[in-house]
Amino acid sequence: MNDTPSYRAGHVAVIGRPNVGKSTLVNALVGAKVSIVSNRPQTTRHRLLGIATFAQGQLVLVDTPGLHRDQGKASASAMHRWMNRAARGALEGVDAALLVVQAGRWDEEDGAAYAVLREAGVPVVLVVNQVDRLRDKAALLPYLADVVHDREFASVHPVSALKRIGLEALVDAVLPVLPQQDALYGEDEITDRSQRFLAAELLREQLMRLLGAELPYATTVEIERFEEDGAMYRIGAVIWVEREGQKAIVIGKGGTRLREIGTKARQQMERLFDRKVFLETWVRVREGWSDDEAALRAFGYGEPGIGNRE
Structure with missing residues (x-):
């Protein structure tokens, strides 16, 4: 402090x-x-x-x-x-x-x-x-x-x-x-969010960047597995879409689009986490998830308050 x-x-x-x-x-x-x-x-x-x-x-x-x-x-x-x-x-x-x-x-x-x-x-x-x-x-x-x-x-x-x-x-x-008081967080802390949350966001960022014109807001990401394996993180992520046709767009011909998305996301994760990352991705369909309050809660769209850590 x-x-x-x-x-x-x-x-x-x-x-x-x-x-x-x-x-x-x-x-x-x-x-x-x-x-x-x-x-x-x-x-x-x-x-x-x-x-x-x-x-x-x-x-x-x-x-x-x-x-x-x-x-x-x-x-x-x-x-x-x-x-x-x-x-x-x-x-x-x-x-x-x-x-x-x-x-x-x-x-x-x-x-x-x-x-x-x-x-x-x-x-x-x-x-x-x-x-x-x-x-x-x-x-x-x-x-x-x-x-x-x-x-x-x-x-x-x-x-x-x-x-x-x-x-x-x-x-x-x-x-x-601002109030005159000690620091609220340690000098080495940069966010209140977990690495699991940040991994999901970095993958979603690539979806927005590479598919924004085709699927602007129909995708979200759920991290199913986040494990530490020595000096490496092993991460399993599900990309959720709302229709089968959207799934095909995300995967791309022969899986090329999904591989590109995964590679770019993995590189961003390695830069942020400062370690090697093994990333696996799957694409699944849940119809109408973005207009379903229960689905939003299931995918982590909660109500975090200030200072509440994930």
Whole structure:
């Protein structure tokens, strides 16, 4: 534990509409890949903690699914409702929040996310991400002036999470609004999630990246076996889909697609776990799992609270 009198630590929710780079930001601040990333909205389905420890304090970042406008239960799947609950639930017990938006863009979903944060009554830091992609740099200042007009932010930070631009200034601004207390986690801890959970997410990441156009949200992953064998992990994973036709897509001709997915996922696991991994994968069908509350619970879509470890 850190005994520096000025040391600060606390929980910081990372909120925003889908696909604005929340998980990329969390990974950049943590300095390790704890949250999966793809260019598909709704890649992040679970709430997890990314622990970023610095000399002057510790940010316990609560990464969340993107917030969607509530369209009513009749028009939203169980998965959609679950992700909105997880995103809103991330605000319970936090000390501050980062509202992440895309540089040059502010729409109704951004406004809805801001409204949720204002209701939570915590300091809100505006993080304007992807400034490196903004073609007209001169448009940034007028854009910022428009966004902050009639809205209250503790501070505003243009950043590029991908290129790690502006992150030091962001950390320096967030730490002072956190409680003065010892670190909540050890210096070597980077997430509250188990290796089993991270393995499932890394496999699902490759499914999103390689099959996103064909099967955007019809897949999930269940780890059936996670064993330590000397210096190696032996992992058995089931990829669940909703229809037989989707199973064929995941497997590919002669199994080529499934082998590619497995190879890329295994490489990511070895990089994160720092050891060899033997990964076996199977594809199975469970019809309508993404709109079945019982199936979602069975596949691990629970209600983890802050500080609850898997």
